[in-house]
Amino acid sequence: VSTQSTGLVMSNTPQESEEPKLTILRKNDEGERELKRNEEQKEKPKKEKPRSEKREGTCFELIIMGILFALLSITVYYLLEFNFVVIEEQYGPSMGKQHHHHHHHQDNFFNSESSNAQRTGDKRVTLKIDLADAYKGRTYTLTYNRQKFCDVCKGTGAKTPEDRGKCKRCNGQGVILYNRNWGGFILQQQDRCPVCGGTGNLHNCPSCGGNGVRIATDEIEVEIPAGVTENYAQRFKGMSDQVPNYDSGDMIVEIVTMEHPTYRRDVNNVDLHTNLSVTLTEALVGFSKELYHLDGHKYAFSSNQVIQPGEVKVVESEGMPHQLHKQKKGNLYITIKVNFPDIITEQQEKEIRKILEGC
Numbered sequence: 001v002s003t004q005s006t007g008l009v010m011s012n013t014p015q016e017s018e019e020p021k022l023t024i025l026r027k028n029d030e031g032e033r034e035l036k037r038n039e040e041q042k043e044k045p046k047k048e049k050p051r052s053e054k055r056e057g058t059c060f061e062l063i064i065m066g067i068l069f070a071l072l073s074i075t076v077y078y079l080l081e082f083n084f085v086v087i088e089e090q091y092g093p094s095m096g097k098q099h100h101h102h103h104h105h106q107d108n109f110f111n112s113e114s115s116n117a118q119r120t121g122d123k124r125v126t127l128k129i130d131l132a133d134a135y136k137g138r139t140y141t142l143t144y145n146r147q148k149f150c151d152v153c154k155g156t157g158a159k160t161p162e163d164r165g166k167c168k169r170c171n172g173q174g175v176i177l178y179n180r181n182w183g184g185f186i187l188q189q190q191d192r193c194p195v196c197g198g199t200g201n202l203h204n205c206p207s208c209g210g211n212g213v214r215i216a217t218d219e220i221e222v223e224i225p226a227g228v229t230e231n232y233a234q235r236f237k238g239m240s241d242q243v244p245n246y247d248s249g250d251m252i253v254e255i256v257t258m259e260h261p262t263y264r265r266d267v268n269n270v271d272l273h274t275n276l277s278v279t280l281t282e283a284l285v286g287f288s289k290e291l292y293h294l295d296g297h298k299y300a301f302s303s304n305q306v307i308q309p310g311e312v313k314v315v316e317s318e319g320m321p322h323q324l325h326k327q328k329k330g331n332l333y334i335t336i337k338v339n340f341p342d343i344i345t346e347q348q349e350k351e352i353r354k355i356l357e358g359c
Helices: 002-091 093-106 131-136 280-285 346-355
Strands: 123-129 138-149 175-182 185-192 213-224 233-236 251-257 263-265 272-279 287-292 298-303 312-315 332-339
Touching: 002 185, 123 131, 123 138, 131 251, 131 263, 138 251, 213 233, 213 251, 272 280, 272 287, 280 332, 298 312
Parallel strands: 123 251, 272 332
Antiparallel strands: 138 213, 175 185, 233 251, 263 272, 287 298, 312 332
C-alpha cells in the first residue's frame, strides 16, 4: 500500500507541476502582445511627423513669397512716383499729373481699355463778363500763360539736331539703372541721368535748358453769343501746355456773369428782374416812363391803376435772348417800390383826408 501510494504521489507530482507552467506561458504571451500594441501606438506619431514638417515648410514658403511680393509692389510704386517727380520737375505740374494718371491706368490689370495717345492735362480758366455783354454778345481776347515749345530747339531740348539723344552716360534714355541691396534683396532702380539732367541729349539747348519748353504768353478769341447761359463753357482744342512727345490738352473757358447794378438774371437764364421806384402820387394816379435796357435801347413802361408797394409788373419779350433761338426772348419782371414822404403838413393832411374820405 505504501508503494502504490508512493507511486501515486510520484505520478501525480509531474501533473501538478505542468499546469502552473502552462499558465505562466499564457500570461507571457499576453504581455508580449500588449508590448507590441504599445510599440505600434508609439510608432504611429513618428510616421505622421513628416506630414507636419511638410505643412510647416509650405507655410514658411508662402510667407516668404508674400514678403517678396510686398517688396516688389513697394518697389514698383516708388519707381512710378520717382518718374512722376522727374517729369513734374522737368515739364511742370500738369504734365506730371497726366503722366502719373497714365501709369496708374496701365497698372490696372482689370481695365480692358487703353489709350495709345498720351496728352497733357486740360487748363481751365473762368471768364467774368458783364450782364450787358451776355445780353447782346461780345468777343473777348483772353491772354494766359502756358508751356510752349522752345523757339530755338523746336521742342527737342538739344543744342543741335545732332545732340539729340546722344548722351553717352545714359545712351540717350535720360535715366540710368542701378542695383540696390534692400534687406538682402537686390532691387533694380532708375534715376535721372546726372550728365544730361534727364533729357538724353549730348548738349542741351541754352534757351530752355534742355526741357524743350518754356513759359510763354498766348491769346485766344472767346466768342460770347447773345443770351449766353450761366456757367457756359467753351473748349479750345490743343491750347493747353505743350510737352515733347505728348499731345496738348485743351483750354476750357467757363463764362460767369457778374452782378449788374440794375438788372438781375433769373435762374432760368432767360428772364430778367429789376426794381422801379415811383412816388406816392404815381402809385395812386398812374405814370408813364421810358426805361433803358442793358444794350441801351429804350422801352416804355406805364400804369394807369393804383399800384401797391412791392407789386410786380411783367413786360413781355424784354428779357434775355435765348442762346439757341435768337428771335425769342424772356420776360422782364419789374418790382414797384413806392416812395412815401417822410412828413406832411397839416394842410396836406386835411386835403388827403378829404380826398380819401370813404376809401
